[in-house]
Amino acid sequence: MKQLVLQVEAILDQALPSEQTAPTVLHESMRYSTLGGGKRLRALLAMGACAALGGDVNATSGLVAAIEMIHAYSLIHDDLPCMDDDDLRRGKPTNHIVYGEAVAVLTGDALLTEAFAELARMPEKCGIDYQTTVQVIAEVAQGAGSQGMVGGQIVDIASQEQQMDEETLRYIHQHKTGALFRAALRGGALIGGANAEQLAAITRYAENFGLAFQITDDILDETGEAEQLGKAVQTDQARGKLTYPRLFGLEESQEMARRCVEECHASLSSFTDQADLLRELASFIIQRDH
Amino acid sequence: MKQLVLQVEAILDQALPSEQTAPTVLHESMRYSTLGGGKRLRALLAMGACAALGGDVNATSGLVAAIEMIHAYSLIHDDLPCMDDDDLRRGKPTNHIVYGEAVAVLTGDALLTEAFAELARMPEKCGIDYQTTVQVIAEVAQGAGSQGMVGGQIVDIASQEQQMDEETLRYIHQHKTGALFRAALRGGALIGGANAEQLAAITRYAENFGLAFQITDDILDETGEAEQLGKAVQTDQARGKLTYPRLFGLEESQEMARRCVEECHASLSSFTDQADLLRELASFIIQRDH
Numbered sequence: 001m002k003q004l005v006l007q008v009e010a011i012l013d014q015a016l017p018s019e020q021t022a023p024t025v026l027h028e029s030m031r032y033s034t035l036g037g038g039k040r041l042r043a044l045l046a047m048g049a050c051a052a053l054g055g056d057v058n059a060t061s062g063l064v065a066a067i068e069m070i071h072a073y074s075l076i077h078d079d080l081p082c083m084d085d086d087d088l089r090r091g092k093p094t095n096h097i098v099y100g101e102a103v104a105v106l107t108g109d110a111l112l113t114e115a116f117a118e119l120a121r122m123p124e125k126c127g128i129d130y131q132t133t134v135q136v137i138a139e140v141a142q143g144a145g146s147q148g149m150v151g152g153q154i155v156d157i158a159s160q161e162q163q164m165d166e167e168t169l170r171y172i173h174q175h176k177t178g179a180l181f182r183a184a185l186r187g188g189a190l191i192g193g194a195n196a197e198q199l200a201a202i203t204r205y206a207e208n209f210g211l212a213f214q215i216t217d218d219i220l221d222e223t224g225e226a227e228q229l230g231k232a233v234q235t236d237q238a239r240g241k242l243t244y245p246r247l248f249g250l251e252e253s254q255e256m257a258r259r260c261v262e263e264c265h266a267s268l269s270s271f272t273d274q275a276d277l278l279r280e281l282a283s284f285i286i287q288r289d290h
Numbered sequence: 291m292k293q294l295v296l297q298v299e300a301i302l303d304q305a306l307p308s309e310q311t312a313p314t315v316l317h318e319s320m321r322y323s324t325l326g327g328g329k330r331l332r333a334l335l336a337m338g339a340c341a342a343l344g345g346d347v348n349a350t351s352g353l354v355a356a357i358e359m360i361h362a363y364s365l366i367h368d369d370l371p372c373m374d375d376d377d378l379r380r381g382k383p384t385n386h387i388v389y390g391e392a393v394a395v396l397t398g399d400a401l402l403t404e405a406f407a408e409l410a411r412m413p414e415k416c417g418i419d420y421q422t423t424v425q426v427i428a429e430v431a432q433g434a435g436s437q438g439m440v441g442g443q444i445v446d447i448a449s450q451e452q453q454m455d456e457e458t459l460r461y462i463h464q465h466k467t468g469a470l471f472r473a474a475l476r477g478g479a480l481i482g483g484a485n486a487e488q489l490a491a492i493t494r495y496a497e498n499f500g501l502a503f504q505i506t507d508d509i510l511d512e513t514g515e516a517e518q519l520g521k522a523v524q525t526d527q528a529r530g531k532l533t534y535p536r537l538f539g540l541e542e543s544q545e546m547a548r549r550c551v552e553e554c555h556a557s558l559s560s561f562t563d564q565a566d567l568l569r570e571l572a573s574f575i576i577q578r579d580h
Contacts, residue, residue, distance in 0.1 A: 017436060017437065021437070022437075022441070023436070023441050023444050023445050023448070025444065025448065026436050026440070026441060026444045027436060030436065073399075077395055077396070077399060080392075080395065082390075082391035082392045082395065083392050083395065100372075101372035102370075102372045102373050102447050103444065103447070105367055105370065105372065105373065105395065106367070106440050106443055106444050106447075108399070109363075109367060109398070109399075109402065109440050110435055110436035110440040110441075112399065112402055112403065113402065113431055113434045113435035113436070113440065114431070114435050114436060116406045116427060116430075116431045117428060117431035117432060117435055119427075120424050120425075120427040120428035120431055121428070123421075123424060129420075130419075130420035130421045130423070130424050131413075131420045133420070133424050134410050134413060134420050134423050134424060135410075137406060137409075137410040137427060138407060138410035138411070140406075141403055141404070141406045141407035141410055142407060144403045145400055145403035145404050145407055146307060146313070146316050146317060146320065146400035146403070146404060147307065147311070147312075150316070150396050150399050150400040150403065151312070151313050151316060151400075153396055154313050154315065154316045154393065154396050155313050157392050157393070157396075158313075158315065
């Protein structure tokens, strides 16, 4: 897995415009917030889904770059003073602390746009046919958009001022983080040549993976160390946010996450050992300490 | 032309998620800033380029929606307090004045993403083949991205604190506004089935149109009425921004704009009367009072 994370870093380094390309401050800022950090979970999921279908993992490089750029843009905008107002991310000062708010907004905009430019390069760079390319672009746009990731973020913000129920909590998680996991997985599966049944299995994996991830994230926010996480902890509590531990208690939350991981494994039962990366990722997600 | 503007409005109304779709506040905000206003120049350029090639104008509806969504998103983010800090746009309070900064940032993000979702729907909704769809997506992403529109905006912001020269002014205009005009025109031409030579002619039109537009915009900022323009005037001067009238004087600027429009007409010399919409738009651009 470590090897793959290095590969993702190299893909991003190659895909992002260089710091020498004008406007240099924008490209420097895009690289600052995208390179050199992160677990690269979304990239690994895209690769894992493609591999599970027996596809060539190298063919996912465009999708991998796009998904990680979108994730990076979402963090930059989430961290803005008018949003979560965070100073620390992946152990480094957040983008707007380094470059100022205006550049941070534009850096996010540029990363989101560049993600689609990179997806449109898949036919020439990755040998993907045009129809599959359009399908993958549709998946990513849906996952990242108003009824996906951005939709989750807006409900999250709107809910901070009021009492949240379990349904809202689930909506936020399914959309804010789950939708991009899902796009990464389904995009990777499409590149791997999935049929409808296989795509359904990967989608079931995606939904359970997303929930396990989020429950664990909530648990880590409550129990983890800032140093390990590279970001502030107990911020959810400070903001009065509803979390799984607060709703169900720590033990029941851990049990829920475990059940989701079991579901992940069950959804892959008809796959060969080509799906082992996805199996590993599902088990990793609840064992991690950051 | 009025009829086409109404058609653009209908296309956007249909393409944008309804206000009843969750999250409702986000979709309401997206519609607030996209519908009911604007000259729809970019949409008309896309339609005009497609028509100039003898293509079916209705086939541009996906591109038209995408380009106008991207234009709307760029205005929302430009108007933010950390950017130009404007309260008025198209005669209405700007998005962040109505919905707050956090929602405004996310509304822009959602519109940009939805634009690419809409482009990816072109094969099914507009009957465009997959290869052309990918080419159009590449054009739009390039025009809107870090070496296009966002690149122009960042140089604009960076230059507000220092003395600007003509080269910088030209860079800003070519990128901040010119790049999206170009993408609209080239995208429309590709949908119309342009060959390389025709695409080059449309590109030459695009570059001259962009410059004529921007020079006229600068002139209007100096001489126009806020009521007519639907936004504050003499803001450039107040911000110490370099403009064409300040650099060359009012008369010479008007002369420059006229020469650009002549170039627009010259670039269309080998086209039939199918290019009349593009011809009309070029003449309109320097005669407008808003």
